[in-house]
Amino acid sequence: MDDLTRVLLGLFVLCLLINPAFQQTQIVPLSSRIERVALLQLRSSLGLRTKEWPIKADPCSVWVGIQCQNGSVVGINISGFRRTRVGSRNPRFAVDALPLFASLLSFNASRFSLPGSIPDWFGQRLRSLQILDLRSCSIVGAIPASFGNMTNLSQLYLADNDITGIVPDSVGQLSSLSILDLSKNGLTGVIPPSFGSLGNLTLLDMSVNYLSGTIPPAIGALSKLEILNLSSNSLSSSIPSQLGDLSSLVVLDLSSNSFSGSVAPDFRVLRNLQKMVFGRNQLSGSLPGNLFASLTQLQSLVLSHNDFIGEIPTILWTMPSLVFLDASGNNFTGSLPNVSSIPSANSAIFNLSQNMLYGGLTIVIRRFSFIDLSDNYLQGKVPDYARSNASLTRNCLQAQFSQRAAAPCASFYGERGLTFDNFGLRNDTQAPPSKPHKKSHKKLIILAAVIGGVGIIALVIIMLVLFIVCTRKGTATSQRGTVVDSVPTGASPPPPGASLNFSSLGEGFTYQQILQATSNFSDADLIKHGHSGDLFRGILEGGIPVVIKKVDLNSVKKEAFMQELDVFSKVSHTRLVPLLGHCLDNENEKYLIYKYMPNGDLSSSLYRKTRSEDDSLQSLDWITRLKIATGAAEALSYLHHECSPPLVHRDVQASSILLDDKFEVRLGSLGEICAQEGETSQSRITRLLRLPQSSEQGASGTPAATCAYDVYCFGKVLLELVTGKLGMSASSDGTMKEWLEGTLPYISIYDKELVTNIIDPSLIVDEDLLEEVWAMAIVARSCLNPKPARRPLMRYILKALENPLKVVREESTGSARLRTTSSRGSWNAAVFGSWRSSSDVAAVPAAATSNKLEGASSFKHSKHSGTSGSQGSGQNNGGDHSSSNRRQQSRDIFPEPLNEEDLERQHE
Secondary structure (H helix, E strand, O other): OOHHHHHHHHHHHHHHHHOHHHHHHOOOOOOOHHHHHHHHHHHHHHOEOOOOOOOOOOOOOOOOOEEEEOOEEEEEEOOOOOEOOOOOOOOOOOOOOHHHOOOOOEEEOOOOOOOEEOOOOHHHHOOOOOEEEOOOOOEEEOOOHHHHHOOOOOEEEOOOOEEEEEOOHHHHHOOOOOEEEOOOOEEEOOOOHHHHHOOOOOEEEOOOOOOEEOOOHHHHHOOOOOEEEOOOOEEEEOOOHHHHHOOOOOEEEOOOOEEEEOOOHHHHHOOOOOEEEOOOOEEEEOOOHHHHHOOOOOOEEEOOOOEEOOEOOOHHHHOOOOOEEEOOOOOOEEEOOOOOOOOOOOOEEEEOOOOEEEEOOOHHHHHEEEEEOOOOEEEEOOOHHHOOOEEOOOOEEOOOOOOOOHHHHHHHHHHOOOOOOHHHOOOOOOOOOOOOOHHHHHHHHHHHHHHHHHHHHHHHHHHHHHHHHHHHHOOOOOOOOEEOOOOOEOOOOOOOOOOOOHHHOOEEOOHHHHHHHOOOOOHHHEEEEEOOEEEEEEEOOOOOEEEEEEEEOOOOOHHHHHHHHHHHHHOOOOOEOOEEEEEOOOOOEEEEEEEOOOOOEHHHHOEEEOOOOOOOEEEOOHHHHHHHHHHHHHHHHHHHHHEEOOEEOOOOOHHHEEEOOOOOEEEOOHHHOEEOOOOHHHHHHHHHOOOOOOOOEOOOOOEOOOHHHHHHHHHHHHHHHHHOOOOHHHOOHHHHHHHHHHHHHHOOOOOOHHHHHOOOOOOOOOHHHHHHHHHHHHHHHHHOOOOHHHOOOHHHHHHHHHOHHHHHOOOOOOOOOOOOOOOOOOHHHHHHOEOOOOOOHHHOOOOOOHHHHHHHHHHHHHHHOOOOOOOOOOOOOOOOHHHHHHHHOOOOOOOEOOOHHHHHHHHO
């Protein structure tokens, strides 16, 4: 080997040694026998599973959550782990082996059950610890005073437990502490004045406890503090002016306490403040306008349910950064400013309800995407620009519904020496109009007679139409109980204009909390790009998993976002995905926080990867599929029949059906919901006059806002569950039509075996389960009727899925034929009243076996010969059966439910 070859070989080896990727593969195994024994002790005392901590493997390289450095354990993370079956029988706070790790810097047990109290030795023997995370661990007892000895601690999380007692003064000795989270416990006593020594603190959260007394002025010395949350305690007295010294403060939340007095103008030093929350206290006095002149970064301000008086500072109406203001439930008075310079393109939301504002509406309302001015004393006419983005109920406005009575309005204005316009009507003090001339009087009589004659004719026509409608309507509307006010209708709905209920929209979050929960919206947390926004996984501060939808108003219509908020503010059901909160701070980006669904949506859960070595796919069993179908039908039945007016989802597909940890359905994708177009009577009149049926698309090309459209889409979802054909509920019209043409002929009420040709091959079903699959297929086909008026109502579909065997079995016998007649009002008859022919199997493709066709044909023959009963009325048993069959085989027939009067005629 020559010298050049040796040099090149040496350089190659050197490159391998200094290559980071090569170095990362060289994990130093655990070298300390003591620490290995300590890990095994923890594994045993906590009941950890072999899956996470395999006993024969090296902990530094294989064990989940173990971080090593130079062969020594420096970090232990068991967050969210599950105990073994034996370990879960008697869970304890058993971490006695922790002191054996000499270099331990971090211990994270959040969301891992550790019932019991924190041992006193924690602070004495874990002095090297820098991060301690014990959130949501079911801890009880008090915080040990020995915590003051952990002087290296920089982050301490004890939130969401059952910790009681006082906060020890010794915690104020943790000079390196940057994050202290003691929220959601049962702490009592006062905030220790020693906290003023925590000079490196950036976050202090002691919300949702039972703290009392006052805020110590020493808190004002925390110059690095960015987030101060003391909400939902029993703190009282006035807010100390020293808080105005917190120059780095970004979030200040003192809501739901018993603070009194006024807000000090000294807070104007808080130039970095983005969120200020003082709601639900006993603060009084007027707001100093100069306070907000310096808060140029303020985005969210909550002053609700206090005793503030005086006028709302004019500067709040024009601050370009302020996008959310809740000043409801106070005694603010005065008129709306007539501001000429309005910030452009501002998506602000103001809630000024339950105050004493008066006077007329002004152009300032144009600034807002939504403003709630209900429960005030505003008067005058409502301009056009205030009709789409303002809630104006319970005022004194002209020509508006749900306003105050004249007496309280007149009393309010009279007490203040102001003039009340009496809703634009004549006052009693005005002179009565002059008596009309006799000739004019005769003209009026003639005109009244003509109008009366025309009115009588119109009345007769209306009564005739109503009689026809009412006889068909029956009791269909008796179950609609939930009132939904002013839900937008049609394909292009306006933004919500009536009473957006903020209390129903969950908790308000800051932009910083959203960034922290999603790791700055990292690609690793991206779930998918939705049509109404991007969905990200997130973890809130309490360890709560959530899904956060990021809505970019530059690419998504603002009306659609506001419509979704409007829906959540007005409807509530266990089958709808829970909205946990929102963040409306940013001007062009809005965020909605939903409850996390562990099993994703139906499109991703129908087939799941197993945890075996080959990563094979495991499909959902039939019982789970039927459970999912029933849950989705329950959600849609609520929207269609328990909301008034009926609500149409318009985006029913597998990806909209979300599944929790028990595969319970939570219907999502609610951004397209709107009220059903027109009145129910209109569709009946259309059928009466035999007018053309409406298409599945609205006028603007968007999905039709009819309940029948939801039923059609739901039928496609049911077929997905039966056939296992993923993605068909969201496919294009051409692909869907081709699939239906090849699938529907195998669904017949007369031949159960035909459906086996389209059943998902991965399903294992016995005879009884096959009948349920058959029943669901029949329900699906009924939903897919090409005529919208012939599709069953969702409440009947729900009944059918709850009792699938009754769809295909006689009530009186055990035969496996669909009931062809039914008692009056039966849900089965309402869904499948008439198939309008004896069979539909003639259109089955060549793939069907000949014996199946013969069996179906023989059934048809016996049916027409009178041996098995007639399905419809007026059958001619003595007719030409061959010609009858040829007519029936000429085209594919869909099941068409009877109208209720048709059912009545059958049984008369």
